[in-house]
Amino acid sequence: MENKDVIIIGGGPAGLAAAVQLYKLGITNILILEREKHLGGILRQCIHDGFGLQRFCESLSGPEYAQRFIDEVRELNIPYMTEVTVTEVTAGRKVTAISRRGVMEFQAKAVALTMGCRERTRGAISIPGTRPAGVYTAGVAQSYMNLANIMPGQEVVILGSGDIGLIMARRLTLEGAHVKAVFEVQPYPSGLPRNIEQCLNDYEIPLFLSHTVVDVKGHSRLEGVTVAQVDEQYRPIPGTEQEYNCDTLILSVGLIPENELSLGAGLTLDSRTKGAVVDEDYQTSCTGIFAAGNVLQVHDLVDFVSIEAERMALSIQECFLSSQFGNAEIEIVVDASISYSVPQKTTGKKDFTLSLRPKRPGRNCTVFVKQENVTIARKKFAKVLPAEMIQLAIPAERIDPEKKLEITLI
Amino acid sequence: MRREYTCIICPIGCDMTAEIEDNEMVSLVGNNCAKGRVYVQQELTNPIRTIATSVLVKGGELPLASVRLNKPVPKASLFKVMAEAKKVILLAPVRIGQVALQNVAGTGADLVVTKHVDAIH
Structure with a gap:
């Protein structure tokens, strides 16, 4: 058993940013464990540009954005291992990993969970019909095209207007496929407006809101789908069914934090974010186990993933320096106007950044953070969308440790 | 209007x-x-866009290297850019920043590699 100060699980954007930041803060006895052959995570297959506008003030592709961090990891000589799968993290921070070289065990003072997320699949949204080939999640289609040089199909229907689905609509079109339409069950798009514009409108690909796939046809290969309009409760409206012949159905229906290890360690999860419950230090319900990036909450921009991971690294250092691993007891609760908040708890002793997502699109709204009738923070927004995360600064000096924080969007 | x-x-x-x-x-x-x-x-x-795609790599640990335009081109020439990109075959190793194709389809823009691809050992 080897002792490490910090074991970082996952070498994607969150893990890389956390490692570089920890190292610069003087915490050097660290190790990144990555399952794939290369560092970089999902960015390796995100070849479109638009990454890094906030951080580097230039528009990079995913692989370039990742490489900036990989270069830093190499320059600083930060230890990492690839083709290593972590099989268990215990509440006592014992990390077990396997590779072709065998089984490894580490005892860590802190564990940084940066495993990212997974895509929701056909099973997760229970689409009826047969089970032919040709039904892919958007990320799988993206890896086929951008990593393996395999074209998923020619006549394409896309279900879900998540950003990866929109990006794939453009990518498939440019490669000669015919993308017939994108269907979204919600009455508003779930991807960013700029992606609707440059991935759909530019190529005259129609987007139908409040529509879903109600049947899948075909035996060995997909032959077509039936699409119907839905009512406010997302129930298909009889009589609105339309048939679309296609050999490919791409699903872009949401992302869920990767929770296998978190569950194994016994972490408390949040049913709304689907990730771990954390305090303002990004510390989970388990002392010394931290989480950041898409494993904590699904982000819309990688730039924010990097920033979150760096904040987590800073918190880990502060915990090491003070030998105090916070015991957050002040609850942060949201009302029906907001889908979730991160963190979900705070010690009330540190300023922090609160991240949240509105439940519905809105204009000229204000987020209020209150303790009973006292407003401790507020921020105005000209426009809010469920597709865009909102962040605001919470000053610790205004927090009353006896009362919970209540958040509302009006 | x-x-x-x-x-x-x-x-x-x-x-x-x-x-x-x-x-x-x-x-x-x-x-x-x-x-x-x-x-x-x-x-x-004159609406302009940048796009990203991939080009073939010979002798690399991956079959493809991702590329993008180094400046936007007229929207109308995007499919011509794609057709030209399809003809490119690079020899590994390939490095980020390497020009895969100059002045693509007469647009004045270059296709630039955005991913390192090492040679196969």
């Missing part, structure tokens, strides 16, 4: 409303920065 635009320059994606007369922008509201105005002006005269 009033026309709605969504700015694609950055992830904020401002919703903008332009008043247009004889294909000239008379007024613009909704943009948070000066780039929005430039974008609408460009959309009126």
Whole structure:
């Protein structure tokens, strides 16, 4: 058993940013464990540009954005291992990993969970019909095209207007496929407006809101789908069914934090974010186990993933320096106007950044953070969308440790 | 005539409303920065876009290297850019920043590699 100060699980954007930041803060006895052959995570297959506008003030592709961090990891000589799968993290921070070289065990003072997320699949949204080939999640289609040089199909229907689905609509079109339409069950798009514009409108690909796939046809290969309009409760409206012949159905229906290890360690999860419950230090319900990036909450921009991971690294250092691993007891609760908040708890002793997502699109709204009738923070927004995360600064000096924080969007 | 635009320059994606007369922008509201105005002006005269794709790599640990245009090209030439990109075969190793194809389809823009691909050992 080897002792490490910090074991970082996952070498994607969150893990890389956390490692570089920890190292610069003087915490050097660290190790990144990555399952794939290369560092970089999902960015390796995100070849479109638009990454890094906030951080580097230039528009990079995913692989370039990742490489900036990989270069830093190499320059600083930060230890990492690839083709290593972590099989268990215990509440006592014992990390077990396997590779072709065998089984490894580490005892860590802190564990940084940066495993990212997974895509929701056909099973997760229970689409009826047969089970032919040709039904892919958007990320799988993206890896086929951008990593393996395999074209998923020619006549394409896309279900879900998540950003990866929109990006794939453009990518498939440019490669000669015919993308017939994108269907979204919600009455508003779930991807960013700029992606609707440059991935759909530019190529005259129609987007139908409040529509879903109600049947899948075909035996060995997909032959077509039936699409119907839905009512406010997302129930298909009889009589609105339309048939679309296609050999490919791409699903872009949401992302869920990767929770296998978190569950194994016994972490408390949040049913709304689907990730771990954390305090303002990004510390989970388990002392010394931290989480950041898409494993904590699904982000819309990688730039924010990097920033979150760096904040987590800073918190880990502060915990090491003070030998105090916070015991957050002040609850942060949201009302029906907001889908979730991160963190979900705070010690009330540190300023922090609160991240949240509105439940519905809105204009000229204000987020209020209150303790009973006292407003401790507020921020105005000209426009809010469920597709865009909102962040605001919470000053610790205004927090009353006896009362919970209540958040509302009006 | 009033026309709605969504700015694609950055992830904020401002919703903008332009008043247009004889294909000239008379007024613009909704943009948070000066780039929005430039974008609408460009959309009126000659819409331009950058795209990313991949080119084949021979002898590499991966079959493809991702590439992108180093500057935007007229929207109308995007499929010509794709056709040219399909003909490119690079020899591994391939490095980020390497030019895969100069002056693609006469647009004046280059296709630049965005992923390191090492040679197979």
